[in-house]
Amino acid sequence: MLIRSCLVLIIVYYIQCVTSDAAVEKGLYDEKDNVTIFNGDNLLKTLSTSQTLWLVEYYSSWCGHCQEFAPIFKALAKDVAEWHMLLKVGVINCPNSMNVQICRNMSILDYPTLRFYPAFSNVSNPGETYKGDQGMNEIRREIIDYIAKHISDLKWTHERPKPILRVSGSEEVMNDLSPAPSSEPILYTAVIFEDENSYIGREVILDTSSCTNIFIRRVNVNRKDGEDLARKLGIDTNDLPQAIVIHRNGTIQNIQVKLKTRHFFTYKLTRLPGVGEPIARFNSPFSQNLSDSYNNVNQVTVDYRDVKRDKVYLADIESAIRYALTMEVAAVKVLEGKKLEGLKTFISAFVKLGEHMPARASTHAFMSDLYSWLQTQDTISYNAWMEKIVQKKKDQYLPPSNKLWVGCQPSKPSLRRYPCSLWTLFHTMSVASVNAQLPDQSLVPNAMAAYITNFFGCRECRINFMKEIKQMPYNSSTGPYSAVLWLWRIHNSVNERLHSNSSTEDPAFPKLQFPPMDMCPSCYAADRIWIEDNVAQYLITRYSKINVALDYLNFNVSLTEDEKKFEKKDKLPETKNEIWEARLQNAQSSYNGNHHENNDKHPFHPRALGSNIIGRRGVGSITGSFRLQLGFSQIDLNLCVVIWLVSVGGALCLFWGYKCRRTLFFRRKNYKHVL
Ligand SMILES: Cc1cc2nc3c(=O)[nH]c(=O)nc-3n(C[C@H](O)[C@H](O)[C@H](O)COP(=O)(O)OP(=O)(O)OC[C@H]3O[C@@H](n4cnc5c(N)ncnc54)[C@H](O)[C@@H]3O)c2cc1C
Structure with missing residues (x-):
């Protein structure tokens, strides 16, 4: 019984430890x-x-x-x-x-x-x-x-001769034709006759570079000596490439292949008697232990989160901001010129949106401070940038990321996540610029173009995006929702390009034209034509601060090992409790005033669209992210383990005490008997 309960506890504890670990990026290769x-x-x-x-x-x-x-x-x-x-x-x-x-x-x-x-x-x-x-x-x-x-330049320590990729001269081939001494380490020399532009000869040389007993040369028949040699050996130069094999005794054999491709030649040559198979075995240079432990690190624990389709999550927006500044901007060794201007445009747009942009007060303060600092800089080194962004002041710090994502969580590792959160960030910014009634609606399109073209890491995405904005340039004269609708069109054009045509589509989140009819029936006229005013209203409701959920927010601003190097400890708040209180207050005060409004009557409110959302969960729901689906928190389990250890210890003491008393009792009895 004791052993069984012990096992159950250990297993539950282990699951808890594994699932509460931050997920590590799963790679695309093994x-x-x-x-x-x-x-x-x-x-x-x-x-x-x-x-x-x-x-x-x-x-x-x-x-x-x-x-x-x-x-x-x-x-x-x-x-x-x-x-x-x-x-x-x-x-x-x-x-x-x-x-x-x-x-x-x-x-x-x-x-x-x-x-x-x-x-x-x-x-x-x-x-x-x-x-x-x-x-x-x-x-x-x-x-x-x-x-x-x-x-x-390669050091060659293998028994077989080092391959030669250059074109061989006729003299070298003629030498091979004279019988070789039996001490020669190879049985055959093959010669591939090809034209100047062919790569087949070099491919076959490389394919057989780990084989024993064969050495391969290539001859270019477009060169005078190559042409003469081919004629002398009776090679048909109208049907290239051609291959011959010279045996050690100097005899020549023509190699006939069904198709004149690399693989047919390689196959024929490696089937010659005595030729060793090519060694294709893949040997990692690392010890088994290292690669195994690395693979363990590579495991991803997917803790699926319950999310509402109609909601936008602050956790995703924060993750996008953190990833953008700590990974993509920080990837640039020296920020200057066009890149620095691009960064200033992006940060200044965020700051100009003010409180209309959903973010914690600490994030707003951080971005404003960053903006002021950027205005004084002409060139920023990597160290200066990192020192600036990792500093945590009591009410002013870069928001933490949420490694498991929320609205952008994938159904399979590697999909969605950061690019999804980046779209979410820019849609939210475009709607904030409408809500802020900024006279210049080009602010967000410019900020997005500046960020994507200078920092977005996915090269092809960036190139495609630049083509797309050329084809669909932003036009401010199209009304008050011009920026919101421009971004919507660009995003839908990317969705169309990628839908069913890309391995990057998450099957659980197909790249449909957005919003699909079930999410916004009033966005569509007959024949599935968009009613753009209604689309704009839908997007404004969806991406407004009021619809941004606080669920699964991360309150633990933990730094990576790399970031810790730039942290100045003296600027940290003093007590843990103070940090906690400050964060809670920041998150709450940032959203005060929005919680009590009754939006059910709004035609684009999720409930009006038939959603099952019945209200904002609020800050209290954050504990959900610290709990297993089993319902235990880390503290519960730690406590269980301690109680279990104390009980087992107590039971063992009782048992030992009982045994001692029993032995004493029998000894006394025997003693009486002797007496
Ligand atoms: C600028 C940019 C260019 C990109 N180019 C490429 C590319 O060329 N090739 C490539 O493979 N990947 C590209 N990506 C990534 C790709 O667009 C997706 O972000 C990624 O595949 C994740 O897809 P997702 O299913 O999470 O949905 P995403 O397309 O990332 O969308 C995120 C969320 O936004 C909402 N949404 C969707 N469409 C709209 C819309 N029109 N208006 C408003 N909200 C909408 C939905 O709720 C959706 O879940 C690009 C990303 C960005 C930011």
């Missing part, structure tokens, strides 16, 4: 994908001690294009797995807290970024960024060119 998964600890160490070249993908698991690119990169890694004696492939997920700093040191501003590194790469070597198309063939060719450029 080691079955023929890639080495790097982190902040091992990337530089590996690059600086590696005998081979490396291709590393820096990515972000939330970035839509990284998600779409992942299957291409996995296929590429598999395709070049047999080239591992010359080049290896690795990946690193930058938003993972372990990796933030290394990505910043490597100046990664765009996701995905592909970088090539030479062998024994110096830690200060920035690598070579791949700038071409992200198709598999284009990248493979770039890999081949990179290997060709660096192969002569």
